[in-house]
Amino acid sequence: MPQGFDHDSEVIIGKKYILGIGINAYLNKEWPKLGNAVKDMEDVIRLLTNRYQFDGISKLTESDATRENIENELYRFTDETVLGPNDSLLIYYSGHGYLDNNQRGYWVPVGAKKGMIASYLPNSRILEIISDMKARHVLLISDSCYSGSLFTQNRSESKDDLLAHEYEKRKSRWAFCSGRSDEEVSDGVNGNSPFAQALMSELNANSTGRINLGRIADRVARYTFNNSKQLPAFGPLQNTGDFGGQFVFTLKGFVPSPEENIPTQPTPNPTHTRGGGSSDTPHTGTLIIDPASISSRKELADAIKKLLADDQTGEAIKLIIAYEDAGLSKVRDTAILLSGRWKALEREDQEGTIDSRELQAGKNKLRGNVLTLVDSIHKPTDVSEMDALKSELRTHISRAKTGDAIKKLINLTIPEMTEDTRTVVLGISSEWEKYKKDELRGILDSRDAEKTRNVITFKLLDIISSL
Secondary structure, eight states: OOTTOOOOSOOOOOOEEEEEEEOSSOSSTTSOOOSSHHHHHHHHHHHHHHHBOOOEEEEEEGGGOOHHHHHHHHHHTTSTTTSOTTOEEEEEEESOEEEOTTSOEEEOOTTOOTTOGGGSEEHHHHHHHHHHOOOSEEEEEEESTTGGGGSSSOOBOOOOSSOHHHHHHSOEEEEEESSOTTOOOOOOSSSSOHHHHHHHHHHHHOOOSEEEHHHHHHHHHHHHHHHHSOOOEEEEOTTSOOOSOOOEEEBTTOOOOGGGOOOOOOOOOOOOOTTSOOTTOOOOSSOSSOGGGOOSHHHHHHHHHHHHHTTOHHHHHHHHHHSOOGGGHHHHHHHHHHHHHHHHHHHHHHHTOSOHHHHHHHHHHHHHHHHHHHHHHTSOOOOOHHHHHHHHHHHHHHTTOHHHHHHHHHTOOSTTSOHHHHHHHHHHHHHHHHHHHHHHHTOSOHHHHHHHHHHHHHHHHHHHHHO
Protein backbone atom coordinates (compact mmCIF):
# COMPACT_ATOMS: atom_id res chain seq x y z
CA MET A 1 0.00 0.00 0.00
CA PRO A 2 1.47 3.40 -0.93
CA GLN A 3 2.54 5.60 1.93
CA GLY A 4 -0.02 8.30 2.71
CA PHE A 5 -2.95 6.20 1.46
CA ASP A 6 -5.47 4.92 3.98
CA HIS A 7 -7.51 1.93 2.85
CA ASP A 8 -9.03 1.57 6.30
CA SER A 9 -12.54 3.02 6.33
CA GLU A 10 -12.13 4.20 9.91
CA VAL A 11 -9.83 7.09 9.10
CA ILE A 12 -9.51 9.60 11.92
CA ILE A 13 -9.57 13.19 10.72
CA GLY A 14 -7.73 15.23 13.32
CA LYS A 15 -7.60 18.92 14.14
CA LYS A 16 -7.16 21.78 11.70
CA TYR A 17 -4.90 24.75 12.38
CA ILE A 18 -4.12 28.06 10.69
CA LEU A 19 -0.85 29.97 10.64
CA GLY A 20 -1.29 33.51 9.31
CA ILE A 21 1.59 35.80 8.30
CA GLY A 22 0.91 39.36 7.13
CA ILE A 23 3.18 42.38 6.60
CA ASN A 24 2.23 45.89 5.45
CA ALA A 25 5.04 48.09 6.83
CA TYR A 26 8.64 46.96 6.34
CA LEU A 27 11.45 48.26 8.53
CA ASN A 28 13.55 48.96 5.44
CA LYS A 29 11.67 51.75 3.65
CA GLU A 30 13.04 50.61 0.29
CA TRP A 31 10.26 48.03 0.35
CA PRO A 32 6.99 49.80 -0.64
CA LYS A 33 4.39 49.84 2.10
CA LEU A 34 1.44 47.58 1.36
CA GLY A 35 -2.10 48.66 2.11
CA ASN A 36 -4.01 45.40 2.38
CA ALA A 37 -1.63 42.54 3.20
CA VAL A 38 -2.43 42.29 6.92
CA LYS A 39 -6.12 42.97 6.36
CA ASP A 40 -6.27 40.24 3.69
CA MET A 41 -4.79 37.71 6.07
CA GLU A 42 -7.05 38.78 8.95
CA ASP A 43 -10.20 38.81 6.77
CA VAL A 44 -9.53 35.38 5.26
CA ILE A 45 -8.83 33.82 8.66
CA ARG A 46 -11.94 35.47 10.15
CA LEU A 47 -14.11 34.02 7.38
CA LEU A 48 -12.54 30.59 7.72
CA THR A 49 -12.99 30.40 11.48
CA ASN A 50 -16.53 31.82 11.36
CA ARG A 51 -17.84 29.43 8.68
CA TYR A 52 -15.54 26.42 8.74
CA GLN A 53 -14.17 23.97 11.29
CA PHE A 54 -10.75 25.03 12.60
CA ASP A 55 -9.27 24.31 16.01
CA GLY A 56 -6.43 26.77 16.47
CA ILE A 57 -4.85 29.92 15.04
CA SER A 58 -1.43 31.50 15.31
CA LYS A 59 -0.42 34.76 13.65
CA LEU A 60 2.69 36.77 12.91
CA THR A 61 2.05 40.33 11.76
CA GLU A 62 4.15 43.43 11.09
CA SER A 63 7.19 43.70 13.37
CA ASP A 64 6.69 40.15 14.69
CA ALA A 65 7.05 38.67 11.20
CA THR A 66 10.85 38.48 11.21
CA ARG A 67 12.67 35.75 9.34
CA GLU A 68 13.64 34.13 12.62
CA ASN A 69 10.07 34.14 13.95
CA ILE A 70 8.53 32.90 10.68
CA GLU A 71 11.00 30.05 10.37
CA ASN A 72 10.66 29.10 14.04
CA GLU A 73 6.86 29.11 13.84
CA LEU A 74 6.86 26.97 10.72
CA TYR A 75 9.36 24.60 12.31
CA ARG A 76 7.20 24.32 15.44
CA PHE A 77 4.61 22.48 13.34
CA THR A 78 7.12 19.74 12.50
CA ASP A 79 6.74 18.58 16.11
CA GLU A 80 4.29 15.67 16.08
CA THR A 81 2.94 16.71 19.48
CA VAL A 82 1.92 20.06 17.96
CA LEU A 83 0.71 18.84 14.56
CA GLY A 84 -0.10 15.15 14.52
CA PRO A 85 -0.31 12.70 11.59
CA ASN A 86 -4.09 13.11 11.31
CA ASP A 87 -4.04 16.92 11.65
CA SER A 88 -4.08 19.60 8.96
CA LEU A 89 -2.38 22.98 8.64
CA LEU A 90 -3.30 25.96 6.47
CA ILE A 91 -0.54 28.56 6.07
CA TYR A 92 -1.51 31.99 4.74
CA TYR A 93 1.25 34.41 3.73
CA SER A 94 0.48 37.96 2.61
CA GLY A 95 3.36 40.33 1.95
CA HIS A 96 6.20 41.07 -0.46
CA GLY A 97 7.82 38.35 -2.53
CA TYR A 98 11.11 38.38 -4.42
CA LEU A 99 12.57 36.52 -7.43
CA ASP A 100 16.32 36.53 -7.95
CA ASN A 101 18.28 36.32 -11.22
CA ASN A 102 18.38 32.54 -10.89
CA GLN A 103 14.56 32.36 -10.79
CA ARG A 104 14.57 31.37 -7.12
CA GLY A 105 11.69 32.73 -5.07
CA TYR A 106 11.61 34.19 -1.54
CA TRP A 107 9.29 35.59 1.08
CA VAL A 108 10.36 39.02 2.32
CA PRO A 109 10.29 39.18 6.17
CA VAL A 110 9.66 42.49 7.90
CA GLY A 111 13.35 43.18 8.58
CA ALA A 112 14.68 42.17 5.17
CA LYS A 113 17.27 44.50 3.67
CA LYS A 114 16.89 45.09 -0.03
CA GLY A 115 19.74 43.46 -1.91
CA MET A 116 20.76 41.36 1.12
CA ILE A 117 19.56 37.95 -0.03
CA ALA A 118 20.49 36.28 3.26
CA SER A 119 17.79 38.34 4.99
CA TYR A 120 15.03 36.84 2.84
CA LEU A 121 13.29 33.51 3.50
CA PRO A 122 13.84 31.23 0.47
CA ASN A 123 11.10 29.00 -0.94
CA SER A 124 13.51 26.08 -0.69
CA ARG A 125 13.64 26.46 3.08
CA ILE A 126 9.85 26.77 3.36
CA LEU A 127 9.37 23.59 1.32
CA GLU A 128 12.02 21.80 3.34
CA ILE A 129 10.16 22.53 6.58
CA ILE A 130 6.81 21.52 5.05
CA SER A 131 8.29 18.19 3.96
CA ASP A 132 9.28 17.56 7.58
CA MET A 133 5.73 18.05 8.87
CA LYS A 134 3.91 14.85 9.87
CA ALA A 135 0.43 16.24 9.18
CA ARG A 136 -2.09 14.62 6.85
CA HIS A 137 -2.63 17.90 4.97
CA VAL A 138 -0.61 21.07 4.56
CA LEU A 139 -1.99 23.85 2.36
CA LEU A 140 0.17 26.92 1.70
CA ILE A 141 -1.71 29.97 0.39
CA SER A 142 0.67 32.72 -0.70
CA ASP A 143 -0.53 36.15 -1.87
CA SER A 144 2.72 37.78 -2.92
CA CYS A 145 4.67 38.67 -6.03
CA TYR A 146 6.36 35.72 -7.74
CA SER A 147 4.61 33.30 -5.38
CA GLY A 148 4.22 30.76 -8.21
CA SER A 149 7.96 30.15 -7.94
CA LEU A 150 7.08 27.70 -5.15
CA PHE A 151 6.40 25.24 -7.98
CA THR A 152 9.12 23.75 -10.17
CA GLN A 153 6.96 24.87 -13.10
CA ASN A 154 3.83 27.00 -13.38
CA ARG A 155 0.84 24.77 -12.91
CA SER A 156 -2.88 24.94 -12.33
CA GLU A 157 -3.88 21.47 -11.35
CA SER A 158 -7.34 20.80 -9.97
CA LYS A 159 -8.26 17.13 -9.64
CA ASP A 160 -11.99 16.42 -9.32
CA ASP A 161 -12.04 12.64 -9.76
CA LEU A 162 -12.73 11.88 -6.07
CA LEU A 163 -15.24 13.00 -3.48
CA ALA A 164 -14.13 15.43 -0.77
CA HIS A 165 -14.06 12.83 1.99
CA GLU A 166 -11.83 10.61 -0.17
CA TYR A 167 -9.38 13.46 -0.73
CA GLU A 168 -9.36 14.08 3.00
CA LYS A 169 -8.14 10.54 3.68
CA ARG A 170 -5.07 10.89 1.45
CA LYS A 171 -2.02 12.87 2.47
CA SER A 172 -1.47 16.18 0.63
CA ARG A 173 1.02 19.02 0.31
CA TRP A 174 -0.48 21.77 -1.87
CA ALA A 175 0.07 25.44 -2.58
CA PHE A 176 -2.33 28.05 -3.92
CA CYS A 177 -0.45 31.12 -5.15
CA SER A 178 -1.90 34.47 -6.24
CA GLY A 179 0.29 34.65 -9.35
CA ARG A 180 2.71 32.79 -11.55
CA SER A 181 6.43 32.53 -10.92
CA ASP A 182 7.19 35.57 -13.09
CA GLU A 183 4.23 37.76 -12.08
CA GLU A 184 3.89 40.72 -9.79
CA VAL A 185 0.49 40.74 -8.11
CA SER A 186 -1.89 43.50 -7.10
CA ASP A 187 -2.26 44.73 -3.52
CA GLY A 188 -5.80 45.89 -4.37
CA VAL A 189 -7.56 49.21 -3.99
CA ASN A 190 -10.85 48.33 -2.30
CA GLY A 191 -9.73 46.88 0.99
CA ASN A 192 -8.50 43.50 -0.25
CA SER A 193 -6.27 42.17 -2.98
CA PRO A 194 -8.02 40.68 -6.06
CA PHE A 195 -6.87 37.20 -5.04
CA ALA A 196 -8.12 37.55 -1.44
CA GLN A 197 -11.43 38.94 -2.69
CA ALA A 198 -11.90 35.98 -5.04
CA LEU A 199 -10.94 33.43 -2.40
CA MET A 200 -13.29 34.89 0.20
CA SER A 201 -16.10 35.15 -2.33
CA GLU A 202 -15.90 31.45 -3.12
CA LEU A 203 -15.49 30.35 0.49
CA ASN A 204 -18.41 32.55 1.54
CA ALA A 205 -20.69 31.33 -1.27
CA ASN A 206 -20.01 27.64 -0.65
CA SER A 207 -22.90 25.66 0.85
CA THR A 208 -21.39 22.19 0.46
CA GLY A 209 -20.63 20.51 3.78
CA ARG A 210 -17.16 19.41 2.71
CA ILE A 211 -15.37 20.93 -0.27
CA ASN A 212 -11.86 20.18 -1.47
CA LEU A 213 -9.56 22.97 -2.63
CA GLY A 214 -9.57 21.81 -6.25
CA ARG A 215 -13.29 22.54 -6.57
CA ILE A 216 -12.87 26.22 -5.79
CA ALA A 217 -9.38 26.91 -7.14
CA ASP A 218 -10.40 27.13 -10.80
CA ARG A 219 -13.12 29.67 -10.05
CA VAL A 220 -10.84 31.74 -7.82
CA ALA A 221 -8.17 31.76 -10.55
CA ARG A 222 -10.68 32.83 -13.23
CA TYR A 223 -12.19 35.57 -11.05
CA THR A 224 -8.74 36.88 -10.11
CA PHE A 225 -7.55 36.88 -13.72
CA ASN A 226 -10.67 38.72 -14.91
CA ASN A 227 -10.21 41.46 -12.34
CA SER A 228 -6.43 41.89 -12.29
CA LYS A 229 -4.90 39.93 -15.20
CA GLN A 230 -2.69 38.00 -12.77
CA LEU A 231 -3.15 34.24 -13.07
CA PRO A 232 -3.07 32.21 -9.83
CA ALA A 233 -1.24 28.87 -9.76
CA PHE A 234 -2.16 25.85 -7.68
CA GLY A 235 -1.34 22.20 -7.29
CA PRO A 236 0.78 19.72 -5.32
CA LEU A 237 4.23 20.77 -4.11
CA GLN A 238 6.95 18.56 -5.53
CA ASN A 239 9.07 16.36 -3.24
CA THR A 240 7.23 17.35 -0.04
CA GLY A 241 5.22 14.17 0.62
CA ASP A 242 2.02 14.62 -1.41
CA PHE A 243 0.05 11.41 -2.01
CA GLY A 244 -2.94 12.54 -4.05
CA GLY A 245 -5.09 14.14 -1.36
CA GLN A 246 -6.33 17.70 -0.99
CA PHE A 247 -7.06 20.07 1.87
CA VAL A 248 -10.80 19.93 2.62
CA PHE A 249 -12.84 22.82 4.04
CA THR A 250 -15.65 21.60 6.32
CA LEU A 251 -18.57 23.85 7.25
CA LYS A 252 -19.37 24.26 10.94
CA GLY A 253 -22.16 21.94 12.02
CA PHE A 254 -21.62 19.53 9.12
CA VAL A 255 -22.10 15.87 10.02
CA PRO A 256 -20.91 13.32 7.41
CA SER A 257 -23.38 10.71 6.25
CA PRO A 258 -22.62 7.05 7.09
CA GLU A 259 -22.04 6.13 3.44
CA GLU A 260 -19.09 8.52 3.30
CA ASN A 261 -17.11 6.21 5.60
CA ILE A 262 -16.09 3.86 2.79
CA PRO A 263 -12.67 2.52 1.82
CA THR A 264 -10.95 4.51 -0.88
CA GLN A 265 -9.04 2.93 -3.72
CA PRO A 266 -6.09 4.38 -5.63
CA THR A 267 -7.13 6.05 -8.87
CA PRO A 268 -6.10 3.64 -11.64
CA ASN A 269 -3.58 4.86 -14.17
CA PRO A 270 -4.88 5.08 -17.75
CA THR A 271 -3.38 2.93 -20.49
CA HIS A 272 -0.88 5.40 -21.83
CA THR A 273 2.40 5.56 -23.69
CA ARG A 274 4.68 8.56 -23.97
CA GLY A 275 3.85 10.47 -27.16
CA GLY A 276 0.75 8.35 -27.69
CA GLY A 277 -2.77 8.57 -26.44
CA SER A 278 -5.28 6.86 -24.20
CA SER A 279 -8.95 5.96 -24.42
CA ASP A 280 -9.72 9.55 -23.39
CA THR A 281 -8.14 11.06 -26.49
CA PRO A 282 -10.82 12.90 -28.52
CA HIS A 283 -11.52 11.79 -32.05
CA THR A 284 -10.68 14.07 -34.94
CA GLY A 285 -12.99 14.83 -37.81
CA THR A 286 -16.65 13.85 -37.44
CA LEU A 287 -18.10 13.97 -33.94
CA ILE A 288 -19.13 10.69 -32.33
CA ILE A 289 -22.59 12.18 -31.67
CA ASP A 290 -24.05 14.40 -34.37
CA PRO A 291 -25.33 17.62 -32.69
CA ALA A 292 -28.09 17.81 -35.32
CA SER A 293 -29.54 14.58 -33.92
CA ILE A 294 -30.11 16.22 -30.52
CA SER A 295 -33.52 17.88 -30.19
CA SER A 296 -33.49 19.14 -26.58
CA ARG A 297 -31.20 20.26 -23.82
CA LYS A 298 -32.05 17.14 -21.84
CA GLU A 299 -30.82 15.01 -24.72
CA LEU A 300 -27.69 17.16 -24.89
CA ALA A 301 -27.02 16.68 -21.16
CA ASP A 302 -27.60 12.92 -21.44
CA ALA A 303 -25.26 12.71 -24.44
CA ILE A 304 -22.52 14.58 -22.53
CA LYS A 305 -22.88 12.28 -19.53
CA LYS A 306 -22.62 9.23 -21.81
CA LEU A 307 -19.45 10.57 -23.43
CA LEU A 308 -17.90 11.25 -20.02
CA ALA A 309 -18.82 7.75 -18.86
CA ASP A 310 -17.05 6.41 -21.97
CA ASP A 311 -13.91 8.43 -21.20
CA GLN A 312 -14.53 10.77 -24.13
CA THR A 313 -14.09 14.15 -22.42
CA GLY A 314 -12.70 15.79 -25.56
CA GLU A 315 -15.75 14.69 -27.56
CA ALA A 316 -18.06 16.04 -24.84
CA ILE A 317 -16.38 19.45 -25.02
CA LYS A 318 -16.62 19.53 -28.82
CA LEU A 319 -20.29 18.53 -28.69
CA ILE A 320 -21.14 21.45 -26.36
CA ILE A 321 -19.37 23.89 -28.69
CA ALA A 322 -21.02 22.45 -31.83
CA TYR A 323 -24.57 22.41 -30.42
CA GLU A 324 -26.56 25.37 -31.78
CA ASP A 325 -28.43 27.07 -28.93
CA ALA A 326 -27.87 30.78 -28.43
CA GLY A 327 -29.35 30.51 -24.94
CA LEU A 328 -26.37 28.41 -23.87
CA SER A 329 -23.84 31.12 -24.71
CA LYS A 330 -22.19 31.11 -21.29
CA VAL A 331 -21.93 27.33 -21.27
CA ARG A 332 -20.41 27.44 -24.72
CA ASP A 333 -18.08 30.22 -23.59
CA THR A 334 -16.72 27.99 -20.84
CA ALA A 335 -16.48 25.01 -23.20
CA ILE A 336 -14.31 27.04 -25.59
CA LEU A 337 -11.85 27.71 -22.77
CA LEU A 338 -11.89 24.05 -21.74
CA SER A 339 -11.21 23.11 -25.36
CA GLY A 340 -8.05 25.20 -25.28
CA ARG A 341 -6.88 23.42 -22.15
CA TRP A 342 -7.67 20.03 -23.69
CA LYS A 343 -5.66 20.82 -26.82
CA ALA A 344 -2.75 21.95 -24.66
CA LEU A 345 -2.81 18.59 -22.84
CA GLU A 346 -2.86 16.75 -26.16
CA ARG A 347 0.09 18.74 -27.43
CA GLU A 348 2.14 18.14 -24.26
CA ASP A 349 1.31 14.43 -24.45
CA GLN A 350 2.46 14.22 -28.08
CA GLU A 351 5.62 16.18 -27.31
CA GLY A 352 6.38 14.01 -24.30
CA THR A 353 6.60 17.04 -21.98
CA ILE A 354 4.08 15.80 -19.41
CA ASP A 355 4.25 12.68 -17.26
CA SER A 356 1.36 10.23 -16.99
CA ARG A 357 0.30 11.40 -13.52
CA GLU A 358 0.03 15.06 -14.52
CA LEU A 359 -1.71 14.11 -17.77
CA GLN A 360 -4.34 12.09 -15.93
CA ALA A 361 -4.78 14.85 -13.34
CA GLY A 362 -5.41 17.37 -16.13
CA LYS A 363 -7.96 15.08 -17.77
CA ASN A 364 -9.72 14.45 -14.47
CA LYS A 365 -9.98 18.18 -13.87
CA LEU A 366 -11.49 18.81 -17.29
CA ARG A 367 -13.90 15.90 -16.88
CA GLY A 368 -15.14 17.44 -13.63
CA ASN A 369 -15.46 20.88 -15.25
CA VAL A 370 -17.57 19.45 -18.09
CA LEU A 371 -19.81 17.60 -15.64
CA THR A 372 -20.41 20.91 -13.84
CA LEU A 373 -21.62 22.42 -17.12
CA VAL A 374 -24.37 19.81 -17.37
CA ASP A 375 -26.29 21.54 -14.54
CA SER A 376 -26.16 24.85 -16.45
CA ILE A 377 -27.52 23.22 -19.60
CA HIS A 378 -30.80 22.41 -17.85
CA LYS A 379 -31.44 26.04 -16.84
CA PRO A 380 -34.00 27.84 -19.08
CA THR A 381 -32.89 31.03 -20.85
CA ASP A 382 -34.46 33.57 -23.16
CA VAL A 383 -32.82 33.96 -26.56
CA SER A 384 -32.56 37.48 -27.97
CA GLU A 385 -30.89 38.93 -31.06
CA MET A 386 -27.98 39.91 -28.85
CA ASP A 387 -27.68 36.31 -27.61
CA ALA A 388 -27.61 35.15 -31.22
CA LEU A 389 -24.88 37.67 -32.06
CA LYS A 390 -22.80 36.58 -29.08
CA SER A 391 -23.28 32.97 -30.09
CA GLU A 392 -22.02 33.76 -33.59
CA LEU A 393 -18.92 35.49 -32.21
CA ARG A 394 -18.19 32.59 -29.89
CA THR A 395 -18.58 30.20 -32.82
CA HIS A 396 -15.83 32.10 -34.66
CA ILE A 397 -13.55 31.71 -31.65
CA SER A 398 -14.35 28.00 -31.18
CA ARG A 399 -13.51 27.37 -34.85
CA ALA A 400 -10.11 29.06 -34.56
CA LYS A 401 -11.34 32.17 -36.36
CA THR A 402 -10.45 34.62 -33.60
CA GLY A 403 -9.36 37.23 -36.13
CA ASP A 404 -12.82 37.13 -37.78
CA ALA A 405 -14.50 37.61 -34.40
CA ILE A 406 -12.32 40.65 -33.69
CA LYS A 407 -13.09 42.19 -37.10
CA LYS A 408 -16.83 41.66 -36.61
CA LEU A 409 -16.69 43.31 -33.18
CA ILE A 410 -14.81 46.33 -34.53
CA ASN A 411 -17.40 46.82 -37.29
CA LEU A 412 -20.47 46.52 -35.03
CA THR A 413 -22.69 49.61 -34.97
CA ILE A 414 -25.02 48.54 -32.17
CA PRO A 415 -25.57 50.88 -29.17
CA GLU A 416 -23.85 48.39 -26.85
CA MET A 417 -20.59 48.90 -28.74
CA THR A 418 -19.50 52.13 -27.07
CA GLU A 419 -16.39 54.02 -28.07
CA ASP A 420 -14.65 52.85 -24.90
CA THR A 421 -15.49 49.23 -25.73
CA ARG A 422 -14.36 49.70 -29.33
CA THR A 423 -11.05 51.11 -28.08
CA VAL A 424 -10.54 48.00 -25.93
CA VAL A 425 -11.35 45.76 -28.93
CA LEU A 426 -8.85 47.68 -31.08
CA GLY A 427 -6.24 47.04 -28.39
CA ILE A 428 -7.08 43.31 -28.45
CA SER A 429 -6.81 43.43 -32.25
CA SER A 430 -3.29 44.85 -31.99
CA GLU A 431 -2.33 42.11 -29.51
CA TRP A 432 -3.72 39.47 -31.87
CA GLU A 433 -1.82 40.83 -34.87
CA LYS A 434 1.43 40.92 -32.87
CA TYR A 435 0.82 37.36 -31.68
CA LYS A 436 0.29 36.12 -35.24
CA LYS A 437 3.46 37.87 -36.45
CA ASP A 438 5.52 36.47 -33.57
CA GLU A 439 4.11 33.01 -34.26
CA LEU A 440 5.06 33.22 -37.95
CA ARG A 441 8.57 34.36 -37.05
CA GLY A 442 8.98 31.48 -34.62
CA ILE A 443 9.64 33.86 -31.72
CA LEU A 444 7.17 32.08 -29.40
CA ASP A 445 7.63 28.52 -28.21
CA SER A 446 4.52 26.33 -27.88
CA ARG A 447 3.92 27.17 -24.20
CA ASP A 448 4.29 30.94 -24.69
CA ALA A 449 2.05 30.79 -27.76
CA GLU A 450 -0.60 28.89 -25.82
CA LYS A 451 -0.49 31.34 -22.91
CA THR A 452 -0.68 34.39 -25.21
CA ARG A 453 -3.58 32.90 -27.16
CA ASN A 454 -5.48 32.09 -23.97
CA VAL A 455 -4.98 35.60 -22.56
CA ILE A 456 -6.33 37.16 -25.77
CA THR A 457 -9.25 34.71 -25.80
CA PHE A 458 -10.11 35.56 -22.17
CA LYS A 459 -10.17 39.28 -23.03
CA LEU A 460 -12.28 38.74 -26.13
CA LEU A 461 -14.82 36.54 -24.35
CA ASP A 462 -15.09 39.11 -21.55
CA ILE A 463 -15.94 41.80 -24.14
CA ILE A 464 -18.54 39.56 -25.78
CA SER A 465 -20.14 38.76 -22.40
CA SER A 466 -20.30 42.46 -21.50
CA LEU A 467 -22.32 43.45 -24.60
